[in-house]
Amino acid sequence: MLCRRVIPCLDVADGRVVKGTRFIDLVDEGDPPELAERYAREGADEIVFLDIGAAPERRGTLLDIVERTARRAFIPLTVGGGVRSVPEMRDVLRAGADKVSLNTAAVADPALIDACAARFGQQAVVVAIDARRTGTGSWEVVVEGGRTATGLDAVTWAEQAVERGAGELLVTSIDRDGTGSGFDTVLLRAIADRVLVPVIASGGAAGPADFVAAVRDGGADAVLAASIFHRRVHSIAAVKVAMAAAGLPVRRTPGMAA
Amino acid sequence: MSDDGGVPRIAVVDYGAGNLVSIDQALSQVGARVTVARDADGLRDADALIVPGVGAAGPAMARLDGRGLTEPIRAWIAADRPFLGICLGLQLLFERSDEDGATTLGVIPGRAVRLDGAPTLPHIGWNQVDRRREHPLFDGIRDGADAYFVHSYAGAPEPSVADELVLATTDHGARFVSAVARGSMLGVQFHPERSGDDGLRLLANFVTIVRRAPTAALWAA
Numbered sequence: 001m002l003c004r005r006v007i008p009c010l011d012v013a014d015g016r017v018v019k020g021t022r023f024i025d026l027v028d029e030g031d032p033p034e035l036a037e038r039y040a041r042e043g044a045d046e047i048v049f050l051d052i053g054a055a056p057e058r059r060g061t062l063l064d065i066v067e068r069t070a071r072r073a074f075i076p077l078t079v080g081g082g083v084r085s086v087p088e089m090r091d092v093l094r095a096g097a098d099k100v101s102l103n104t105a106a107v108a109d110p111a112l113i114d115a116c117a118a119r120f121g122q123q124a125v126v127v128a129i130d131a132r133r134t135g136t137g138s139w140e141v142v143v144e145g146g147r148t149a150t151g152l153d154a155v156t157w158a159e160q161a162v163e164r165g166a167g168e169l170l171v172t173s174i175d176r177d178g179t180g181s182g183f184d185t186v187l188l189r190a191i192a193d194r195v196l197v198p199v200i201a202s203g204g205a206a207g208p209a210d211f212v213a214a215v216r217d218g219g220a221d222a223v224l225a226a227s228i229f230h231r232r233v234h235s236i237a238a239v240k241v242a243m244a245a246a247g248l249p250v251r252r253t254p255g256m257a258a
Numbered sequence: 259m260s261d262d263g264g265v266p267r268i269a270v271v272d273y274g275a276g277n278l279v280s281i282d283q284a285l286s287q288v289g290a291r292v293t294v295a296r297d298a299d300g301l302r303d304a305d306a307l308i309v310p311g312v313g314a315a316g317p318a319m320a321r322l323d324g325r326g327l328t329e330p331i332r333a334w335i336a337a338d339r340p341f342l343g344i345c346l347g348l349q350l351l352f353e354r355s356d357e358d359g360a361t362t363l364g365v366i367p368g369r370a371v372r373l374d375g376a377p378t379l380p381h382i383g384w385n386q387v388d389r390r391r392e393h394p395l396f397d398g399i400r401d402g403a404d405a406y407f408v409h410s411y412a413g414a415p416e417p418s419v420a421d422e423l424v425l426a427t428t429d430h431g432a433r434f435v436s437a438v439a440r441g442s443m444l445g446v447q448f449h450p451e452r453s454g455d456d457g458l459r460l461l462a463n464f465v466t467i468v469r470r471a472p473t474a475a476l477w478a479a
Binding site for chain 2: 001002003004005040045046067070071074075076093094095096097098099118119120121122123124167168196197198221222251252
């Protein structure tokens with residue numbers, strides 16, 4: 001049976017891992033390849049890099065980080081942040097990424113999803129959706145790190161992205177991100193029930209029980225978190241122990257009792 | 259081996275899509291020397307051939323054809339030289355793919371079919387590789403070990419050849435073939451280069467199989 005994945009996310013700015021609350025107040029948390037290797041050793045099922053930097057040389061810095069990581073950690077690597085074209089996606093894959101996550105660029109030009117899926121296959125295209133609750137019980141897509149509202153309904157956009165060739169959806173609740181108040185399982189469920197592709201839950205993890213809820217209540221296939229792992233609040237093994245105890249299939253990891 | 263005291267040279271076919279860094283690094287780490295083959299010349303002096311790859315069969319075949327690699331790969335397998343197909347590289351061994359109707363290499367009777375009844379598609383993540391029989395490719399790897407998969411199609415061999423061909427199966431809504439072997443031709447539907455320590459072990463086992471096989475020099479003779 002397919003295991004539910006636990007995925008540490010490394011927000012990368014100008015060559016360093018950072019984490020902020022709601023994408024602001026960034027704090028330096030380490031060297032990306034070094035952290036990725038540590039997580040691979042500790043049982044991460046996959047690594048996600050999100051490049052949130054703004055420096056002009058960010059592209060070259062990112063490709064270097066991707067290649068150094070691919071040479072140290074033998075688990076899948078997804079890279080997002082600022083990929084706007086098929087050639088940019090090609091460069092990231094050739095540097096050693098397995099998947100590329102599209103966000104703002106896909107909202108601005110949805111045909112980018114079709115073009116990337118046609119060239120590299122659906123399985124290499126993750127569409128990241130940052131969603132914010134509206135007052136009317138739905139969710140609106142926001143872009144540019146949560147700063148810009150689009151007017152798009154998040155569930156509708158999720159369905160469109162999959163129709164165009166997204167092989168996976170990375171769904172972040174901007175309301176919950178960095179707050180430690182748990183995943184938005186209602187949002188996750190609304191999307192997971194409408195699509196066949198795997199949904200990765202993001203935004204709001206505080207403890208192992210939140211991971212269980214994202215899968216059981218939200219229907220997520222994988223669960224992503226950043227600061228609780230970086231700051232060693234919880235280990236990957238502890239999260240997997242809780243998921244296994246709740247009857248969810250997980251890949252056995254060092255530090256889990258046999 | 260072709261040179262430098264028993265380090266096998268493995269040619270990895272590059273047909274323009276995707277990540278070759280991981281497979282290069284993983285093979286180097288388990289004692290192979292990797293050359294990237296972009297055309298038939300790239301296969302010269304190689305002791306073994308790996309066809310990796312993800313994506314759709316049609317464009318992949320078009321790129322192999324465009325680089326003059328289709329016939330050399332068929333000839334390589336026909337001569338029973340060491341071969342490992344990974345993911346799409348395994349699916350291409352069949353006669354055709356339902357994905358886009360592409361005619362593929364045709365060295366295994368059967369076709370690549372969409373995963374039936376899958377709860378999620380693509381099938382992305384870690385799943386158990388359950389063995390049907392023992393093989394040196396899996397030496398030291400626990401039966402039912404988790405491996406990393408990323409695909410929507412899988413090879414379905416004709417029933418007449420399935421028993422001798424299938425090494426392992428995996429369940430995602432229904433059983434599909436996750437590893438095959440026929441002589442020196444091997445194929446896995448998962449990504450050993452992305453499957454942690456067990457994946458590295460499988461690639462090390464492949465390198466051992468290559469070391470024991472007749473050398474490139476002998477084939478050339």
